Amino acid sequence: MPTYTLDQLARLLTPGHTGDADILIHGVSSLEEATGDTIAFADDAKMLDKVMASQAAAVLVPVDFPDTGERLVWRVDKPRIAFLKITELYVKKHAREGIHEKASVDPAARLGEDVSVAPCAVISQQAVVGDRCRIGPGAFIGEGVVLGKECIIEANAAILPGAILGDRVIVHSNATISADGFGFVWMDDHHHKVPQIGRVEIGDDVEIGASSCIDRATLGATRIGKGTKIDNQVHVGHNCDIGEHVILVAQVGISGSVSVGDHSVLGGKVGVVGHLKIGSGTTVGGRSTVTKDIPDKVHYWGTPARDFRKAMREQAAAARLPDLVKQVKEMQKEIERLRALMTEQDDS
Amino acid sequence: MPTYTLDQLARLLTPGHTGDADILIHGVSSLEEATGDTIAFADDAKMLDKVMASQAAAVLVPVDFPDTGERLVWRVDKPRIAFLKITELYVKKHAREGIHEKASVDPAARLGEDVSVAPCAVISQQAVVGDRCRIGPGAFIGEGVVLGKECIIEANAAILPGAILGDRVIVHSNATISADGFGFVWMDDHHHKVPQIGRVEIGDDVEIGASSCIDRATLGATRIGKGTKIDNQVHVGHNCDIGEHVILVAQVGISGSVSVGDHSVLGGKVGVVGHLKIGSGTTVGGRSTVTKDIPDKVHYWGTPARDFRKAMREQAAAARLPDLVKQVKEMQKEIERLRALMTEQDDS
């Protein structure tokens, strides 16, 4: 773990910050958990009290943060980003660990330079593992799988045949890449398995959460575009085409052959019916069910997913529904009264 | 990987197809990804342009597909099925791999003939593994587990004590069979665990998706009938009785002691409350929540799940709700106007 003096960190955040050159800073922390040797941050003036009470050696705050007197703060444009950069200084660099004697690497696998393979990881024949990849304990790299450079495959993840990963892809524990797509045809008296012989192509800088599953294509490829981030327990069915820089939040489920445009965001637990097309730059709110195509740059929500404001109006109306039912009943009576009255008048 | 000549494949699809006996076909592909040595298919006349543009050596099409001139097509009753059969010719047959030296097979386990056990797979004492089973890397076969013939247990799947599998069962990566059911009783000041000592019985030809969980019974058995196909990330609670040839799509969650009849289909993300009975031949649409018993051969949808058409009518009405609220408000005013008018007339 590296250490820096407070002054060194201050100068990394130029211009104009200072700190004691003697205090060694050992890392970052939240305001509450700060000790005298950590840096913290606050991005809202509401946190003034916490900033004043914090033990942090210095606190990153916005330029317009209230006066803090003696309390050392560093005023920056974006405290969260500056904090992120300091955090990255302290993130542990993994040592080169080489290939553990209890790993199993097939002689016909091709490993790049400085690859780490943890105990009980298994790398199959014809697999290609790029430079500086780290294969975690118990992880599986199947026959013919290709990993780019600097991928991290966490403990017990399974990357099955058909998968081709770009550079710097992170696959978290217990995720499954390139399991068979779910395809059957009814034949005589049973569901007959359709062989799933396609690929999964994953772009650079993709991250895939724990227990997520990206199925291989029946034919052709299931694609995840570069820079896309996938949370835990997400399911992406066979032959999907997920764009670049997409966000799929936890427990999203996407049926087969769906396309999602670049920069779109699907909230937690969103479900998407098969063969649909979701545009680019579109947000689908959590728990929505997408039942037809969605255009670019819209905000959709609900089951079925529809324009967010429309859905909100309907939801607000639904909450008034029991009252509406009563009101209509009253009106019905009133109409009958009026009619009776008119008949009376008419008779009179 | 086997190869066939175009002519050999044509004759497998008799009657009346022909192909060049010299062209070696190396596999199947989509129309778009076809190369000169693959077979593709199209099941709709709309795909005519793609068929004409495809590099496929031959394309399987329906009998009534439009004329394709010089372009070699094979006209068949069911192109998808014919394509499936050709695909199966090319699916890689796994070589007998024997027991890898980095696998761990307890001396008191009983293995049939030609069983493959991959590196870091673990087979426990008293486990029985049928002929020609393939146990993937890192997979676990617990004490006393029984696997029939030709089962495929993929990488890092866990088959825990209590599980009894039929023949040709496929369990995908990171699935868990026979974990403890979720059962507790409140005792004094804590949730006290109810020992889960029952079984999981899985019939022949069942397929269980990646990261799916089939819990063992508290007492007795959780059952999955033969031919049932379960997608990824499905949860089946303890003591459920899932029938034969059932389809459970991704992310379905079934609480304890539910029964599902033969040939039923539960769409993606369906949830089922405990102790319910879903009939045979019934379809429950995606995202539904089953809150009471469902009869045979119906189509249900929604939360709570109800007759599909009824649910659709309600949904359509809900979309008109904001307008309805306005309309009722207008009517209310109109009634008041009428009443005022009548009172006037009455007074006049």
Added chain:
Amino acid sequence: MPTYTLDQLARLLTPGHTGDADILIHGVSSLEEATGDTIAFADDAKMLDKVMASQAAAVLVPVDFPDTGERLVWRVDKPRIAFLKITELYVKKHAREGIHEKASVDPAARLGEDVSVAPCAVISQQAVVGDRCRIGPGAFIGEGVVLGKECIIEANAAILPGAILGDRVIVHSNATISADGFGFVWMDDHHHKVPQIGRVEIGDDVEIGASSCIDRATLGATRIGKGTKIDNQVHVGHNCDIGEHVILVAQVGISGSVSVGDHSVLGGKVGVVGHLKIGSGTTVGGRSTVTKDIPDKVHYWGTPARDFRKAMREQAAAARLPDLVKQVKEMQKEIERLRALMTEQDDS
């Protein structure tokens, strides 16, 4: 497997029960699966026929159960609890298995007494494993992880760096503890990963289901209070604070920084938006979506989650909505008729 005579078991249930001292009882069973050497239970008079037909050596029944003649029953206050206690007598005690030669235990890990480490389990440097813990096949205990006493880590579970577990914690197969939280900031042209360097703190007697994921905190800790029970495929995001004796049913998904009070219950598939606070002793029904804070000791349901009875009234009203639409249409016509009539009268 221990055995007791019927008489020994009867005396364990004092006062006043008897049984044949010669019959050896080999375990417990359901009424239906009972054999002459098992104990079963029934907690409802409706089960009288099954009790009479059962082969169980003795059946635990409530004190006020109908007369069973010759059929041996033991009348107790709480048959289910008494049955649980007998069951526990028969639950297999795991033998001390020691450290399997195919496990991988780093020399710099610290293991307590009588720890079992199964084949292909991996324990990293600086990990601390308490007395009598059982680490299942293929399970991973990351660098610096702390396990209290008597934890059970099932096959292929992954406990990653940052995790600190109390005593008697059970983690089921393929669960992931302390994977990175899902945190990114948009920087220039990409989602930039926010380092996740916090902890996961899990209290005593917590149980975590198969394929569940508890993410580590960005900073600080994700907490699971003592005695909390988590079902399969549950997702708990970074920095959540889940109280004590909470129940999270299968497929619950909780976004980051949510707090859940002690003794609350979240039903299956409940989703919770980030940064919310759910009170203590509160129940949120299955499939609900929590979109704002929820107080203590309430019963909420729906999307958005709201008072259960209110939600039920709205749902009932929604079911009548198509009829309401028709009714309003009829009323509209009637109002027009009345107005026409009045105009007529007025003219007359």
